[in-house]
Amino acid sequence: MAEILGIGMTHAPHLQFTDENMANVLRRLLKSELTPAAMKDPQNWPAGMRAEWDSDEGLTAARRHRAALLEGVRAARAALDAFKPDCVLIWGDDQYENFREDVIPPFCVYAFDEVDCAPFKASDGLGADTNVWNEPKDMVVKIKGHREAANLLAEKLLETGFDVTWSYRLHHAQVLSHAFARTILYLDYDRKGFSYPIIPFHVNCYGSNLRIKGKTIEGRLPPSPAPWRCYDLGKQIARIIEESPWRVALIGSSSWSHGTLTAKHHFLYPDVEVDRQRFAELKTGHLRQRRELDPDQMRASGQHEMLNWICLAGAMEGRKASLQLFVESYIFNSDKALALFPPARQ
Amino acid sequence: MAKLVEIMGITHSPNFPGQIAGPDPEPAIVEAARDYELMRKRMAGCRPDVLVVIASDHLNQFFMDNMPAFLIGKAPKAEGPFPHELRTFGIAPYRADIDVDVARSLLQLAPKMGVDFSFSDEFRIDHAFTVPLNFIRPEMDLPIVPIFTNVMAPPIPPARRFYELGNALRKMIAELPADKRVGVLSSGHLAIEIGGPKEGRSSSDPEFDRRMMHLVGSGDVETVIEEATWDRMMASGNVTPGFLNFVLLMGLADGKPPSVSGVRFPKSKGSVPYMAWDVEAGVLP
Numbered sequence: 002m003a004e005i006l007g008i009g010m011t012h013a014p015h016l017q018f019t020d021e022n023m024a025n026v027l028r029r030l031l032k033s034e035l036t037p038a039a040m041k042d043p044q045n046w047p048a049g050m051r052a053e054w055d056s057d058e059g060l061t062a063a064r065r066h067r068a069a070l071l072e073g074v075r076a077a078r079a080a081l082d083a084f085k086p087d088c089v090l091i092w093g094d095d096q097y098e099n100f101r102e103d104v105i106p107p108f109c110v111y112a113f114d115e116v117d118c119a120p121f122k123a124s125d126g127l128g129a130d131t132n133v134w135n136e137p138k139d140m141v142v143k144i145k146g147h148r149e150a151a152n153l154l155a156e157k158l159l160e161t162g163f164d165v166t167w168s169y170r171l172h173h174a175q176v177l178s179h180a181f182a183r184t185i186l187y188l189d190y191d192r193k194g195f196s197y198p199i200i201p202f203h204v205n206c207y208g209s210n211l212r213i214k215g216k217t218i219e220g221r222l223p224p225s226p227a228p229w230r231c232y233d234l235g236k237q238i239a240r241i242i243e244e245s246p247w248r249v250a251l252i253g254s255s256s257w258s259h260g261t262l263t264a265k266h267h268f269l270y271p272d273v274e275v276d277r278q279r280f281a282e283l284k285t286g287h288l289r290q291r292r293e294l295d296p297d298q299m300r301a302s303g304q305h306e307m308l309n310w311i312c313l314a315g316a317m318e319g320r321k322a323s324l325q326l327f328v329e330s331y332i333f334n335s336d337k338a339l340a341l342f343p344p345a346r347q
Numbered sequence: 348m349a350k351l352v353e354i355m356g357i358t359h360s361p362n363f364p365g366q367i368a369g370p371d372p373e374p375a376i377v378e379a380a381r382d383y384e385l386m387r388k389r390m391a392g393c394r395p396d397v398l399v400v401i402a403s404d405h406l407n408q409f410f411m412d413n414m415p416a417f418l419i420g421k422a423p424k425a426e427g428p429f430p431h432e433l434r435t436f437g438i439a440p441y442r443a444d445i446d447v448d449v450a451r452s453l454l455q456l457a458p459k460m461g462v463d464f465s466f467s468d469e470f471r472i473d474h475a476f477t478v479p480l481n482f483i484r485p486e487m488d489l490p491i492v493p494i495f496t497n498v499m500a501p502p503i504p505p506a507r508r509f510y511e512l513g514n515a516l517r518k519m520i521a522e523l524p525a526d527k528r529v530g531v532l533s534s535g536h537l538a539i540e541i542g543g544p545k546e547g548r549s550s551s552d553p554e555f556d557r558r559m560m561h562l563v564g565s566g567d568v569e570t571v572i573e574e575a576t577w578d579r580m581m582a583s584g585n586v587t588p589g590f591l592n593f594v595l596l597m598g599l600a601d602g603k604p605p606s607v608s609g610v611r612f613p614k615s616k617g618s619v620p621y622m623a624w625d626v627e628a629g630v631l632p
Contacts, residue, residue, distance in 0.1 A: 099413075102467070104413050104418065104465055105465060107463040107464070152502070155502050159416060159503065162508055163463060166413060168413050168414065169411040169412060170411075172412045221451055223454035223455065223457075223464070224455060230461060
């Protein structure tokens, strides 16, 4: 019988690397010529940011950050194991990995039988390459897909007016994109293995703000799908699953505001204030508010990737989260959150 | 503000140009060629500044590793067809500038209207674009905006979605910031089979062709949508879903019947339909 478990989580690189490297994005930006000189002085930072940085350049804060995130990630894994899903759908973004100039879709359903995943690749963003498990950096693992369920989703979404792209294998990328790979990696933080078949579901979160390292993009890029569209898509996916034979875990995977996307903060730290508001709204259970979010406000607050969570919000309309965590940070580039929505018939 | 000045649908059969140019063409081909010359004059008479061209890709560049339902090409130039099409069919090449401003504006407007276009900056246009363009604008002097639709690789959007897309496209064109006259040329076909037992006939299903042209001609949107299912179209011929690009035109015309439409049945290689709407004469609201 069909059943749905909902999970909101992060795929930020920080958990994968050591505490000593966790503030590397900020360290790099403090050395950058593009950062205003005044903003390199902690005296000009928000008080919360100075407190996190403290006298050890954020090492103590990193330990707290990891502990808080692991509480959420382990709770998510426990919920997943208890739920025993037939497949796990993950909404995630692509950062010029699999989708490039030839075709950039707003949404893409991946219908794999199996896909390669290289979870321990070095992070350009953090400038770190030693993972906390000391596992080989070039290790490639096989992740199962669920082609039958993905095909059904693509077919039913197209039938109901969502113009999704579908894909039977990776296009440009050789391995699963970072959003999906890290989601799986963190759900397997305690190295129990991850045998659940997945349906990666691409959302073009970056839209007009897609940045390609070393390349200049001429002219305006098309925008991301609007929050209302992502919400409605998530809601429709839940309807399709409810009429299917499968037990499906739906995961909205992203951090919330990113410092590196927040121009008003000189790209140094995230919009913690606005993320706090979003979390307060989440706690009220009024998920439909996510549908009405203003795309311009989201972009100004560096919340581009939150579209992945908005898909989840649409799917979870009318449900209450059983666990909600907000792990804010000024110095680790992004605020993170975790939410669990238990199955309706539990 | 932009103005929609013409809506037109014709075949993209890569055999048709050769049938016209061949020795002693049969009467139906002569008549169809005359139809298409009238269509060319008709489009020219509308004095478009840009042609939005709706057509499909025949698994030449979009494959099962990334199959967009609807895609807008926004590179500065469009060129085609693919070399193997030139060799196989002996059809003429086509080159055109792309009206990048219009393409980008459509991509900006689409999300507000619930249309999820993919986009591309690296593509070619195959015979589905070049054949109709060579008939309707052989001068190659107008910029185009190519819109690719998936009518080849299932799952594809259903007929109703093609109609809705046409309807949304009309609204998008009305909201384009540029003061331009926009002609829309859609490329499709009726029943046709490639590589199957019905290949090469006058039509792989003349009854389907006559029925659909009657329904299109009378503006019977609901019956078209009800009957143009994947299964029905595939039963008529294994690439018949190219008909859906004509359903899109019905949406673009807001369900109004075309001012002119018809179909010719040569002895072989598929029927040759045409349809056009007198947009400026007040057919549309």
